[in-house]
Amino acid sequence: MKIKIDPVLKKVLQDFSKSYQATRENVLRGYDFEEMRTALAGLKDRALDRNDELLARFEEKARAHGSVVLRAKDGSEANDLILKICRDHGAAKIVKAKSMVSEEIGLNAFLAKNGIEAVETDLGEWIVQSAAEHPTHMVLPAIHLTRGEIAEVFAAKTGKAVPDDIPSLVRVARGEIRREIFAAQAGLTGANALIADSGAILLVTNEGNGRLVTTIPPVHIVLASIEKVLATVGDALTLLRLLPRNATGQSITSYVSFIAGPHRDAQYIILLDNNRSKLLADREFRDVLRCVKCSACLNVCPVYQVIGGEAYAHIYMGGIGTLFTAWIHGLQESKDLAKLCLRCHRCEQYCATKIPIADLITALAEKINRETGKPLWKKMAFDGVMGRPAALKTAFAAARTGRRLIARKDGFSRKLPLWLKKYDRFRALPAPATRPFSAVFERDFVPAGAGRPGAKGGVQIYAGCLIEHFYPEIGMAAVRVLSKLGYEVKLAPSGCCGFPPSNGGFRKASLKAFTALLKDFNGDEPVITLCPTCATMLAKRGPSIEGSEKARKLGSRVIPFSRFVLEREENAVRPMTGEARKKAKVTYHDSCHHKNIFKTEKDSRKLVATALRSEIIEMDEADACCGFGGSFSVDNPEISAALLADKLAAIAKTEADIVALDCPGCLLQIRGGCRRQGMNVRVAHTAELLDAI
Amino acid sequence: MIEKFAEMAKAAGAEVETPGNLAEAISFIKKYLGKAGLDGALISPDLKNRNPFDREFSGLETKLCGCNLWVEAGFVAADYGLAETGTLVHLDRSDEEKNVWTLPEVCFCFLERQKIVPSAEAIESLISAHLSRTDVSSPQVSFITGPSRTADIECRLTIGVHGPSRLVILIVP
Numbered sequence: 059m060k061i062k063i064d065p066v067l068k069k070v071l072q073d074f075s076k077s078y079q080a081t082r083e084n085v086l087r088g089y090d091f092e093e094m095r096t097a098l099a100g101l102k103d104r105a106l107d108r109n110d111e112l113l114a115r116f117e118e119k120a121r122a123h124g125s126v127v128l129r130a131k132d133g134s135e136a137n138d139l140i141l142k143i144c145r146d147h148g149a150a151k152i153v154k155a156k157s158m159v160s161e162e163i164g165l166n167a168f169l170a171k172n173g174i175e176a177v178e179t180d181l182g183e184w185i186v187q188s189a190a191e192h193p194t195h196m197v198l199p200a201i202h203l204t205r206g207e208i209a210e211v212f213a214a215k216t217g218k219a220v221p222d223d224i225p226s227l228v229r230v231a232r233g234e235i236r237r238e239i240f241a242a243q244a245g246l247t248g249a250n251a252l253i254a255d256s257g258a259i260l261l262v263t264n265e266g267n268g269r270l271v272t273t274i275p276p277v278h279i280v281l282a283s284i285e286k287v288l289a290t291v292g293d294a295l296t297l298l299r300l301l302p303r304n305a306t307g308q309s310i311t312s313y314v315s316f317i318a319g320p321h322r323d324a325q326y327i328i329l330l331d332n333n334r335s336k337l338l339a340d341r342e343f344r345d346v347l348r349c350v351k352c353s354a355c356l357n358v359c360p361v362y363q364v365i366g367g368e369a370y371a372h373i374y375m376g377g378i379g380t381l382f383t384a385w386i387h388g389l390q391e392s393k394d395l396a397k398l399c400l401r402c403h404r405c406e407q408y409c410a411t412k413i414p415i416a417d418l419i420t421a422l423a424e425k426i427n428r429e430t431g432k433p434l435w436k437k438m439a440f441d442g443v444m445g446r447p448a449a450l451k452t453a454f455a456a457a458r459t460g461r462r463l464i465a466r467k468d469g470f471s472r473k474l475p476l477w478l479k480k481y482d483r484f485r486a487l488p489a490p491a492t493r494p495f496s497a498v499f500e501r502d503f504v505p506a507g508a509g510r511p512g513a514k515g516g517v518q519i520y521a522g523c524l525i526e527h528f529y530p531e532i533g534m535a536a537v538r539v540l541s542k543l544g545y546e547v548k549l550a551p552s553g554c555c556g557f558p559p560s561n562g563g564f565r566k567a568s569l570k571a572f573t574a575l576l577k578d579f580n581g582d583e584p585v586i587t588l589c590p591t592c593a594t595m596l597a598k599r600g601p602s603i604e605g606s607e608k609a610r611k612l613g614s615r616v617i618p619f620s621r622f623v624l625e626r627e628e629n630a631v632r633p634m635t636g637e638a639r640k641k642a643k644v645t646y647h648d649s650c651h652h653k654n655i656f657k658t659e660k661d662s663r664k665l666v667a668t669a670l671r672s673e674i675i676e677m678d679e680a681d682a683c684c685g686f687g688g689s690f691s692v693d694n695p696e697i698s699a700a701l702l703a704d705k706l707a708a709i710a711k712t713e714a715d716i717v718a719l720d721c722p723g724c725l726l727q728i729r730g731g732c733r734r735q736g737m738n739v740r741v742a743h744t745a746e747l748l749d750a751i
Numbered sequence: 752m753i754e755k756f757a758e759m760a761k762a763a764g765a766e767v768e769t770p771g772n773l774a775e776a777i778s779f780i781k782k783y784l785g786k787a788g789l790d791g792a793l794i795s796p797d798l799k800n801r802n803p804f805d806r807e808f809s810g811l812e813t814k815l816c817g818c819n820l821w822v823e824a825g826f827v828a829a830d831y832g833l834a835e836t837g838t839l840v841h842l843d844r845s846d847e848e849k850n851v852w853t854l855p856e857v858c859f860c861f862l863e864r865q866k867i868v869p870s871a872e873a874i875e876s877l878i879s880a881h882l883s884r885t886d887v888s889s890p891q892v893s894f895i896t897g898p899s900r901t902a903d904i905e906c907r908l909t910i911g912v913h914g915p916s917r918l919v920i921l922i923v924p
């Protein structure tokens with residue numbers, strides 16, 4: 059999949075993301091977002107459990123109001139029903155309010171083929187329709203077009219010159235669209251919810267076109283997917299409390315309509331399945347159906363902001379769109395899209411219904427591998443090497459042997475040749491360490507600490523592959539810190555945790571790696587991790603796929619380094635003498651799993667600030683992914699490079715001397731980026747910065 | 752609660768007036784029409800048959816027809832106000848009144864101050880009951896908050912895309 063990055067679109071999307079986050083934060087002030095979304099997720103789950111029953115009740119109530127309710131098992135049936143309605147009512151033109159479901163079934167093209175004109179009335183949709191393009195955002199369909207481009211589209215459509223200031227463009231659209239609405243014989247809308255107890259639909263809009271489309275033309279057609287049904291008006295109000303706040307940062311949209319029954323001649327409500335019943339019956343994936351299409355996930359998705367909705371969509375966009383695509387349009391259509399998800403989990407912090415999007419994409423990757431075949435390089439890397447602990451050990455030993463050939467004096471590797479260039483021109487890759495961390499530990503470690511060494515009990519350090527084979531100095535820094543604080547430091551087993559194959563959808567290889575590692579774990583001391591991704595595997599994903607009591611116990615012992623130190627030893631962290639004397643300016647990069655899985659970002663900031671006796675200078679979008687993402691940066695080097703460039707620009711803007719972070723993967727990416735750009739910034743793990751207390 | 756309603760309505764872009772009585776409110780509207788050189792408006796059916804609006808607004812009513820899609824002003828009355836969001840709530844009973852809220856450039860809305868409630872949840876049962884009515888052909892409940900808006904072009908907020916570009920709320924005793 060060739061990705062083209064448009065710098066203008068990227069800037070629009072990134073600026074929008076920043077303003078969205080600020081507006082949303084403002085509108086949610088004084089509200090408990092977690093409580094609100096837990097309530098909404100709960101009622102959506104309950105409604106999905108009772109989907110058949112609630113749909114039947116909705117049908118009964120809507121019919122009592124005089125509505126005609128029709129069921130469509132797929133897009134083709136829905137299109138046929140709409141065509142028949144249009145023909146029965148002599149409608150040669152229909153006007154539409156925004157409906158992603160109508161995009162899903164290709165309604166406009168189908169009607170056009172059958173001689174019926176479908177005109178969009180939502181401004182953004184009308185713009186993309188007039189430009190003969192497709193929506194690239196669920197809430198802001200024309201976000202990819204500038205006002206100048208839109209003025210050209212309007213001029214071509216109206217045959218008149220159109221000024222390119224936004225109010226003038228809106229006036230032109232108002233006039234044109236209103237004429238279309240008054241000329242149409244039918245209006246089509248979606249529904250934000252179907253309310254079973256009253257047979258009413260809920261429409262949430264800002265522009266007012268929804269009201270006009272439902273009241274001016276004589277016939278109103280509602281096209282809604284079956285998961286939209288809710289039990290009561292109260293449930294709809296719970297949705298309404300969160301949907302606009304999370305979607306656009308508004309306390310409520312300009313127009314909210316609860317509509318029961320036909321306004322004029324007739325109202326038809328088409329309930330579309332299109333494989334949703336199968337999705338509903340699938341326990342692994344059914345959480346997808348909790349989606350209320352608020353687009354918050356897109357608004358904060360680092361990849362979406364770089365490539366936009368044209369590249370990151372089939373019809374539905376982003377990570378959640380990939381999941382819908384797999385079920386609605388098929389696995390093949392979702393194959394390339396699934397590789398675009400960083401699995402950074404940022405979207406999940408914003409999701410209105412707590413959908414575990416990243417984990418579901420991992421499950422989807424497994425399904426794709428299982429049902430459509432595995433990519434060769436991943437098969438070799440994950441099944442061939444990472445899923446076999448002995449082979450992985452041999453591979454790293456071979457890399458160390460060949461170190462002389464590839465290493466430079468500064469610790470980075472020589473540049474990669476030929477087609478491999480794209481993987482290391484935006485970041486210098488590290489050379490393997492001369493000795494792995496475990497060997498350095500055995501050779502060099504001398505227990506230390508005030509009073510009796512190890513008086514506070516034992517801890518095990520799990521460093522992870524990057525520290526073991528590339529950055530042993532980080533491991534040793536953590537060892538010294540913990541030892542000085544009075545802990546007896548032991549090494550945990552040093553194999554691969556199984557995360558990379560797991561993320562690639564190689565469940566068996568992942569399980570093999572995790573099981574082999576688990577076998578070597580002993581004792582009951584805390585397991586301190588220096589890599590939040592490994593921590594995620596050991597604490598959460600591993601126990602979940604392996605399922606044994608031993609794995610569960612191991613999971614409960616896992617604790618990230620910075621949380622352990624802050625929880626147990628906050629008072630012992632004193633300003634470092636060396637760094638503090640230099641008055642180092644420090645900024646902090648949030649590693650995805652560190653922040654989004656373990657919520658430890660505040661712990662690290664506090665530790666680093668205390669140790670360096672320095673305020674953290676916050677960078678822009680500190681929690682935006684640096685673009686590493688493991689195999690993501692191999693699948694998508696262009697996007698990885700763009701994300702890294704943004705991260706480096708944010709770091710440079712702070713004028714910091716030190717970038718602190720907690721993940722060796724981010725360290726590889728950011729340190730390598732700084733090296734390529736000649737930035738004189740120290741990129742250091744929190745453990746290294748504490749290594750002088 | 753009235754202050755909260757006014758604050759939130761203004762934050763959503765509505766204009767809020769608090770005339771001392773109905774006569775002052777009507778005089779405010781007439782002055783506005785006079786200044787704008789307008790001699791008519793769409794009038795909501797539930798307003799035009801009610802005292803004193805029937806008398807005061809007689810002769811001001813404009814009818815909507817197919818050839819005239821543009822209406823400068825509309826007069827409506829809200830059934831409730833939601834303080835939490837500055838929202839006007841209308842229990843719609845006919846098509847005609849729905850359009851008075853949406854089609855004009857400027858919409859003037861009367862809201863009795865005792866009809867302001869804290870949030871939508873306070874009138875949940877009334878909404879349910881209205882939507883279940885069978886004596887009305889198409890019961891609808893509308894929440895209107897500020898003027899029509901869009902951010903579809905370059906994410907810039909622009910007012911008045913399909914509905915009114917001004918919403919003037921007259922909170923009356």
